[in-house]
Structure formats: C-alpha cells, structure tokens
Amino acid sequence: QNKATDAKSAKTPAKSAKVNMAALSSVRSKQGNKSQMDQLSLWNSKNECIAPLSESQIDSIHQLALLSRHLPMPSDVTQTTMKAEIKDEKDQAKSISSIPASPRSPNMPESFENHGMKQPVETAQQFFSWFADVELQMESEQEQEYRAYSDQLDQYYQLCTSIEEQIDNALYHLEELKDQHVTVSTKANTLHAACEKLLAEQTKLMTVAESINNKLSYFNELEKLSRKLSLPTLSVTSEAFANILARLDECLSFLQLNPSYKESQIYTLRFRQCLLRSLNMIKHYVVSRFKNTTQIILKQTNRVIPPERVFTEYYNNFRTSSAKVKVVTELVEQRANKSKEYFALLQDCRQCYTTQRIAIMTGYIQRWIQTILQEHLRDHCAQVRAGCKFMLHVCHDEYELYFNFYGMGSDEISQLLEYFSNCLYTSLRPVIIKINHLETLAELCSILKTELLEDQIIPKGDELAAFGLIVSNMLEDVQERLVYRAQAYIQNDIDRYNPAPGDLAYPDKLQMIHDMEQKQTPEDKEGLDDSFTDPEMTSIPLGSSTPMNRPMQPLPVVPTADSYAMWYPTVRRTLLCLSKLYRCVDKYIFEGLSQEAISVCIRSLIKASQMIISKKSKTDGYLFIIKHILILREQIAPFEVEFAVKETSLDFSHIKDVAYDLYLKGRKGLTLDSNNTVLKLLLDGIPHVTESYVDSKENVNKNLKEYCQLFINHVTDLFVAPIKAFMDRVKKVREVINETYTGIKRKVTGILMSMSIYLSNKDTEYILFKPIKANVLQTFKKASELISSNYSDEDQQIIGCPSQDQVTMLLATTKVAED
Structure with missing residues (x-):
C-alpha cells in the first residue's frame, strides 16, 4: 500500500506539475497573444502609427471585409459531401449517447459524474488529478x-x-x-x-x-487588215470597213507611242500604206458619187424645167445618195482632227462637193438673176428685193443639202454660199453705181439694212452668214453711192441754186397765204391740208426719218402744208437730204455731210437775203433769213448726232518766217553756228498739224443771233432815226419829237404785220420785238435827259417830249390793236 501510495503521490506531483505547466503555457500564450495584439494595434493607431494606410488602401480593406462576410464554399466541397459529413457527425453523436453510463455511485452527485468523476475524491491529489482531467x-x-x-x-x-x-x-x-x-x-x-x-x-x-x-x-493585225482590204466584196459603207479604219487607227497610235519597239518604223509605214489605201477607197467612192449625180442632173436640166420642178431637179436628185455618203464622211470627220491624212481627205471631199454644186447651180442662178433684172427693169428696189429673196432661198436650200452629206460645218460651205451670193452682187453692182436718185438709194439702204440684215440674215446665224457678207458689201456700195450723190446734190442743187423771181417774192407770197387763211373756214383749211402735196417733200416725209443703228426719233411735225410750201427751196432740199441720209449712213458720215449741207444752206440764205434787201427792204431781207434759220434750227434739233466736225489742216505760217529770214541773211545765214538759217529751215520747216472743230448747230445759232441783232438795230433806227438825227444836231426839237412819235404810230403796225407773216409764231415775235421796244424806250429816255439838261421847264413843256409810260403805252396799244 505504501508503494501504491508513493506511486500515486509520485504521479500526483508529476500530474500537478503537468497541469501547472499547461496552465503556465496557457497564461504565456495569452500574454503573448495580448502583446502581439497590442503591437498590431499600433500599426494603424491614431497616435503612434507604425504602418499607416492610405485612403485608397483603407477603402480596399473595407471592401474586402464586406466581401469576406459571406465566403463561398470551396469548389470541391459539393452539397452532397456536406450532407454526408453532417450525417456522420449525427451518427457519431448517437453512438456516444448510446454508450451505457457507468454506474453512478450512490454517494456522488450527478454533476460530478457528468464531469468524469467516477469515484468520490478523497484526497487532494485525486482532486487535482480530477481537476486536471x-x-x-x-x-x-x-x-x-x-x-x-x-x-x-x-x-x-x-x-x-x-x-x-x-x-x-x-x-x-x-x-x-x-x-x-x-x-x-x-x-x-x-x-x-x-x-x-x-x-x-x-x-x-x-x-x-x-x-x-x-x-x-x-x-x-497588219496581215489581217491587208487581207481584208484586198477583198473584192468590201464596201466602204459597211460596218466591217469602219472596224478596219478603227483598228488601223489603234495600231498606228500604238506604234507612234512606242517608236523604240523593234521594227516599229517598218510596221508604221506598212500600216500607213493600208490607211492610205482605205482612204483612197473612200475618196474614190465619194467623188464618183458626186460626179455621177452631177452628170445625171446636168443631162436632165438641159431641157426646159417648169418652175415647180426646179427644186426636185436640182436638190432632191442630188440628195438621193446622201445617206450612204454621209456614213462615210462621218467616219472621216470623226478622225479629221487626229490625223492629217483624214483632214486632207475631208478637204478633198468637201472641195469635190462644192465643185459639183457650182457646176450644177451657177447657170441656174445666173439665169434667174437675169430674169429678175428684166422683169423689174425700171424698179431698182424691186430688183434688189426679188434678187435677195431668191438668194435667201438658194442659201437656205444649199445649207440644208450640205448637212445631208456632212455632219459638221466648214469653210467650204461658207465659200460656196459666198460664191453663189457673189453672182447676185456682180449683177446688181453695175445697176447700183448708176442710180442717181437719192430717194431710190435711201430705200435700197432700208431694204438691205432692215429687211435683210436685221430681220432675216442675222437671226439665222451661220446659215446666212456668207450671204450677209455680200449684202453688207452691197449696202456699203449703196451708202457710198448715196454719199457721193448727196455731196453732188448739195453742191449742185443747194450751193449753186439760182433762185427764180417767185422764190424771192417776199413778202408778197406770204401775204397772199396769210390773206387766204384769213378768208378760209376751218373746213376749207382741212381740205387744203389734205389735198396739198409738194413734189420735193412727199417722197420721204421729214417726220419719218430713222437712223441706222440708232433708235427712231420722230422729227417735228410740220404744222400745215402751206408752211413748208413757202420755205425757201434750199432749206427744203437741205432738210430732205438730211432726212434721207440720217436713216441710211453711219453716224460719223452723217455728221460730216450735215455740217457741209447746213453751211451751204446758210450761205444760200444769206445770198437770197441780200437779193431781197436789194429788191425790197432790209426788213424783208432780215426777216426772211431769220425765218428760215429758225426753221432750219427747229428741224435739225431732233437729230441725235453731234454736228461738230473735226477738221485737220497744215499750218505753214512759221515756214514763211524762216524762209524770209533766210532770204534776208543770204550767205551770212550759212555759218556753222546756232544762227544757221538752212539748219533752222530743216528743223523748223515741218508744217504743224492743226485741228479745229466746226459745229453746224453753233454756226446756225451764231447766224441767227447776228441777223436778229441786225434786224433789231435796223428797226430801232427805222423807228428813232429822226430823234437820233436830232440828238446829233440838237435843233428843231419839237418837230423831231412829234415826227418820231407819229412815225412810230404809223410804222409799228406794218412791222408787226411783217413779223407775223414771216414768223407765224407769237412767242418768236414777242422775243424779237422785246429788244426793239427796249431800244426805243432807251432812245426816248436819252432824249428826255438831254432836253432836261439843256432846256428850261417852260421849253420842256413846249417841246412835249413823251414820257417812258407814254411810249410804252403807244407800243402796247398798237400791239393790242394789231392782235
């Protein structure tokens, strides 16, 4: 028992030591864990941070914490495996619970048995052992x-x-x-x-x-194309021939672009020979077609052809072969700009066409022109109008016929139409250059310019362009002839005009017309105006003149037939000539002729005025020229031209001075210095070119002003001649004043009547009489001042010089009575 007790006691300290060691290790581990936790808390503490984290790291930690709350099961642990493990644990628990409990001691509490105490604790060692367990x-x-x-x-x-x-x-x-x-x-x-x-x-x-x-x-391709061209059945109008030409062009173009290829020059020559061979075939076909058709038409036209079959014979028969020929010519025209051979062939074909058309149409055109000239032998305007109408039809038909054979225009068709048109020009030109009448020439200008060029030829464009050139040449000839005849007319019929006694019967003829108008009723005046005609003015009315290339501006309407019938012949002829020229010639030509005509007309008026003065009186002569200058100025005003003409002349005046200086100095002027007159003559002997402008309107106004002033002075002298003589002599005052006053009362009526007859315009009469009245008043004023300064008041009353108001009343009363 002692041994057992010792053993137990030995075991008990060992066991207790073991328990103590376990408790100590447990305490140490707890202390270690606590120290570790403390150190870990310092990593991110607020005061002593060992390992501080950034905001992004803190956010990442929070996100990981949120994600780790619900961890997924591992992929290899399936739901079946989990159920099996749970089932095993339940079975194990059941097995443990099924073990029979050890017999509990009757003296041991149940709670101790639950903690493994099988026997009651008797000693401390047992307790410690039990506690350790x-x-x-x-x-x-x-x-x-x-x-x-x-x-x-x-x-x-x-x-x-x-x-x-x-x-x-x-x-x-x-x-x-x-x-x-x-x-x-x-x-x-x-x-x-x-x-x-x-x-x-x-x-x-x-x-x-x-x-x-x-x-x-x-x-x-050379051999193939040569073989095809040698076929006797090959036709130039077939599609196969067109393909041959296209292939030849392609081969030649290729060889020309690659001259460095071997034997390219030899093949180029051979291909060109094939091309020339094919082009000769085309030329032979086209030329033979044209010539055969021409021979057929010429044989048919040798007989007399009715007019209704002319077009069929000359055009439709020639057009029969146009379809086949045009197929060939279009092939050539398409390539004419790319190859000189095609261009030469096209020129030959066109030349052959024009030659054959000339052979067919020339005789026919010339016969028709001669027929037209014979039908209108005395009417030159009808000849020109009919001839041009015929040529318009010919040009139109020829133009359409040409495009039946060719697809593009050319110079040949223009030359052909110009040749046909020239037949008309050569026939009409001898007729035009023999025309002397200005009216006929003016009408021809209107026909050629307006009816033909503007209305028919220009709108047609290229179709009548060639005929338009001929018409333009014809128009230039007519204008040249018109200008020549106008100059001759100005010199012969205006400048060299010798007035007849009736032309200078002024104021008798005006008084006669005035008396007739006073006796006639309004119905008689209308009948007279409708029935009166003037041979020089009715051919082309003044109001109908229209210039070429300028908008039409009507001339002033003549008041009555009596008015322009009484115009002086040179004025009528001048205005007639200008009205015809204005619508027929160009502006610069008209300006020169108008300046010449107006100057000559004014000279003729001056000459006639002098003759009237010598036969009648100065009053009639001055009023005559004033009347006609006013008419001339009024009639030329609507012409939209500048009557100023630049004249160029040579000034030799300085040469005369140099030559005279040379004559005076003689040999002294031959010295070799600056006084050498020969050298001066050579240097300064060139005449100077001077330019001056002559304005016809200004000349008209100048002459009008001059003769108005002469008339004013003459009438003034006529009225106050006695008082002027008195002012020179200063005697017989009263008789002179009475004589003057009586003379004014007696003569003023006649003067006003003459002005009314000549001028027939109240405004003009007033304008012309106003300065006369002023001069009369001025003369009486001077006489009154002279009397006042040299005579007493009693003498002034005896003299009885009329006052300004009395003279004004005298002139006004006389004028009113006349009205």
Whole structure:
C-alpha cells in the first residue's frame, strides 16, 4: 500500500506539475497573444502609427471585409459531401449517447459524474488529478470546433496544393504547346510567304505574257487588215470597213507611242500604206458619187424645167445618195482632227462637193438673176428685193443639202454660199453705181439694212452668214453711192441754186397765204391740208426719218402744208437730204455731210437775203433769213448726232518766217553756228498739224443771233432815226419829237404785220420785238435827259417830249390793236 501510495503521490506531483505547466503555457500564450495584439494595434493607431494606410488602401480593406462576410464554399466541397459529413457527425453523436453510463455511485452527485468523476475524491491529489482531467476535457471541448476547422483548413490546404501542382503542370504543358505553336506558326508563315511570292511571280509572268501578247497583236493585225482590204466584196459603207479604219487607227497610235519597239518604223509605214489605201477607197467612192449625180442632173436640166420642178431637179436628185455618203464622211470627220491624212481627205471631199454644186447651180442662178433684172427693169428696189429673196432661198436650200452629206460645218460651205451670193452682187453692182436718185438709194439702204440684215440674215446665224457678207458689201456700195450723190446734190442743187423771181417774192407770197387763211373756214383749211402735196417733200416725209443703228426719233411735225410750201427751196432740199441720209449712213458720215449741207444752206440764205434787201427792204431781207434759220434750227434739233466736225489742216505760217529770214541773211545765214538759217529751215520747216472743230448747230445759232441783232438795230433806227438825227444836231426839237412819235404810230403796225407773216409764231415775235421796244424806250429816255439838261421847264413843256409810260403805252396799244 505504501508503494501504491508513493506511486500515486509520485504521479500526483508529476500530474500537478503537468497541469501547472499547461496552465503556465496557457497564461504565456495569452500574454503573448495580448502583446502581439497590442503591437498590431499600433500599426494603424491614431497616435503612434507604425504602418499607416492610405485612403485608397483603407477603402480596399473595407471592401474586402464586406466581401469576406459571406465566403463561398470551396469548389470541391459539393452539397452532397456536406450532407454526408453532417450525417456522420449525427451518427457519431448517437453512438456516444448510446454508450451505457457507468454506474453512478450512490454517494456522488450527478454533476460530478457528468464531469468524469467516477469515484468520490478523497484526497487532494485525486482532486487535482480530477481537476486536471476536467480542465483538459474542457479545453478539448472548447478547441474541438477550432480543431475541426483547422483540420478542414488542412484539407483545403492539401487540396489547394494539389490544385496548384495541377495548375503548374498545366502551365508547363501550355508553355510547351506555346513553343510548339510558335514553331508551327513560323513554319506556316514561311510557307505562306513562299506561296505568296510564287503567286506574285506567277501573276507578274502572266501579266508580262499578256502584255506581250497585246503588243504583238498590233503587229499581227497588219496581215489581217491587208487581207481584208484586198477583198473584192468590201464596201466602204459597211460596218466591217469602219472596224478596219478603227483598228488601223489603234495600231498606228500604238506604234507612234512606242517608236523604240523593234521594227516599229517598218510596221508604221506598212500600216500607213493600208490607211492610205482605205482612204483612197473612200475618196474614190465619194467623188464618183458626186460626179455621177452631177452628170445625171446636168443631162436632165438641159431641157426646159417648169418652175415647180426646179427644186426636185436640182436638190432632191442630188440628195438621193446622201445617206450612204454621209456614213462615210462621218467616219472621216470623226478622225479629221487626229490625223492629217483624214483632214486632207475631208478637204478633198468637201472641195469635190462644192465643185459639183457650182457646176450644177451657177447657170441656174445666173439665169434667174437675169430674169429678175428684166422683169423689174425700171424698179431698182424691186430688183434688189426679188434678187435677195431668191438668194435667201438658194442659201437656205444649199445649207440644208450640205448637212445631208456632212455632219459638221466648214469653210467650204461658207465659200460656196459666198460664191453663189457673189453672182447676185456682180449683177446688181453695175445697176447700183448708176442710180442717181437719192430717194431710190435711201430705200435700197432700208431694204438691205432692215429687211435683210436685221430681220432675216442675222437671226439665222451661220446659215446666212456668207450671204450677209455680200449684202453688207452691197449696202456699203449703196451708202457710198448715196454719199457721193448727196455731196453732188448739195453742191449742185443747194450751193449753186439760182433762185427764180417767185422764190424771192417776199413778202408778197406770204401775204397772199396769210390773206387766204384769213378768208378760209376751218373746213376749207382741212381740205387744203389734205389735198396739198409738194413734189420735193412727199417722197420721204421729214417726220419719218430713222437712223441706222440708232433708235427712231420722230422729227417735228410740220404744222400745215402751206408752211413748208413757202420755205425757201434750199432749206427744203437741205432738210430732205438730211432726212434721207440720217436713216441710211453711219453716224460719223452723217455728221460730216450735215455740217457741209447746213453751211451751204446758210450761205444760200444769206445770198437770197441780200437779193431781197436789194429788191425790197432790209426788213424783208432780215426777216426772211431769220425765218428760215429758225426753221432750219427747229428741224435739225431732233437729230441725235453731234454736228461738230473735226477738221485737220497744215499750218505753214512759221515756214514763211524762216524762209524770209533766210532770204534776208543770204550767205551770212550759212555759218556753222546756232544762227544757221538752212539748219533752222530743216528743223523748223515741218508744217504743224492743226485741228479745229466746226459745229453746224453753233454756226446756225451764231447766224441767227447776228441777223436778229441786225434786224433789231435796223428797226430801232427805222423807228428813232429822226430823234437820233436830232440828238446829233440838237435843233428843231419839237418837230423831231412829234415826227418820231407819229412815225412810230404809223410804222409799228406794218412791222408787226411783217413779223407775223414771216414768223407765224407769237412767242418768236414777242422775243424779237422785246429788244426793239427796249431800244426805243432807251432812245426816248436819252432824249428826255438831254432836253432836261439843256432846256428850261417852260421849253420842256413846249417841246412835249413823251414820257417812258407814254411810249410804252403807244407800243402796247398798237400791239393790242394789231392782235
């Protein structure tokens, strides 16, 4: 028992020591864990932070914490495995609960039995042993969950390690596959590049071969084309011939672009020979067609052809072959701008066409022109109008016929139409240059300018352009003849006009017309105006003149037939000539002729005025020229031209001075210095060109002003001649004043009547009489001042010089009585 007790006691200290060591280790571990936790808390403490975290790191930690709250089950732990483990744990618990409990001692409490105390504790050693066992059991029970979790983690770790080994193994195999793939890809790319290179070389060789074949095809075409051109059944109007021409053009173009090819020059010559051969075939076909048609038409037109069949014979028969010929000519026209051979062929074909048309139409046109000239032998305007109308039809038909054979216009058709038109020009020109009548020439200008050029030829454009040139030449001839005849008319019928006694019967003829108008009723005046005609004014009315190239401006309407019937003949002729020229010639020509005509007309009026003065009186002469100058100024005012003409002359006045100086100095002027007169003559002896402007309107106004002033002075002298004589003699005052006053009362009526007859215009009469009245008043004023300064008041009353108001009343009363 002692041994057992010692053994137990030995075991008990050992066991207690073991328990103490376990408790000590537990306390140490707790202290170590606490120190570790303290150190860990310093890592991110607010005061002494060992390892501070950034805001982004803190956010990452919070996100990981949120994600780690619900950890997923491992992929290898399935739901079935979990159910099996739970079932095993339940079975194990049932097995433990099924073990029969040890017989409890009757004296031991149940709670001790529950803690493994089988027997009652009698000693301290037993208690410590039991306590150590209980403590171990409690620790074991407390750590069971963690141990199970640790075992589960060990399993997971082993599983992860196995998976990692498998992944490493897989990565190794993948690396091997990658290396193999790289090797295979490299070999495949190399093979692909080699194949591509071979394909490129194959394509290049095929392209080269095709290019060679294409280029050789042009050389091989020579034999084929030569064989086709030699076929007897080949027609130039067929599509096969057009294809031959196209292929020849292609081959020649290719050889010309590649002159460096072997034998290219030889093949070029051979192809050109083939081209010339084909072009000769075309030329022969076209020329033979034209000539055969011409011969047929000429044979048919040798007999007399009715007018209604002229067009059929000369045009429709020639047009029968146009369809086939145009097919060939269009082939040539399309290539004419690219090759000189085609251009030469086209020119030959067109020349042949014009030659044949000239051979057919020339005789026919000349016969018709001669027929027209004979039908209108005495009417030159009808000749020109009918001839031009005929040529318009010919040009129109020829123009349309030409485009039935050709697709493009050319100089040949213009030359052909110009040739036909020239037949009319050569026939009419001798007739035009023999016309002397201004009216006929003016009407011809109107026909050629308005009816033909403006209304018919210009709107047609190219169709009648050639005929328009001929008409323009004809118009220039007519205008030239008109200008020549106008100049001759101005010199012979105006400048050299010798007035008849009736032309100078002024104021008798005016008084006669005035008396007739006073006796006539308004109905008689209208009948007289309608029935009166003047041979020089009715051919072309003044109010109907219209200029060429300028808008029509009507001339002033003549008041009555009596008015212009009483005009002086040179005025009528001048205005008639200007009215005809104004609508027929160009502006600058009209300006020169108008200046000449107006100057000559004024000279003739001055001459007639002087003759009237010598036969009648100065009053009639002055009023005559004033009347006609006013008429002339009024009638030329509507002409929209400048009557100013520039005249150029040579001034030799300084040459006279130099020559006279040379004559005076003689040999002294031959010295070799600045006084050498010969050298001065050579340097200064060139005449100077001087330019001056002559204005016809200004000349008219100047002459009008001059003769109005002469008339005013003459009437003034006529009225106050006695008082002027008195002012010179200063005697017989009263008789002179009475004589003057009585003379005014007696003569003023006649003067006003003459002014009314000549001028027939109240405004003009007033304007002309106003300065006369002023001069009379001024004369009486001077006489009154002279009397006042030399005579007393009593003498002044005896003299009785009328005052300004009395003289004004006298003139006004007389004028009113006359009205």
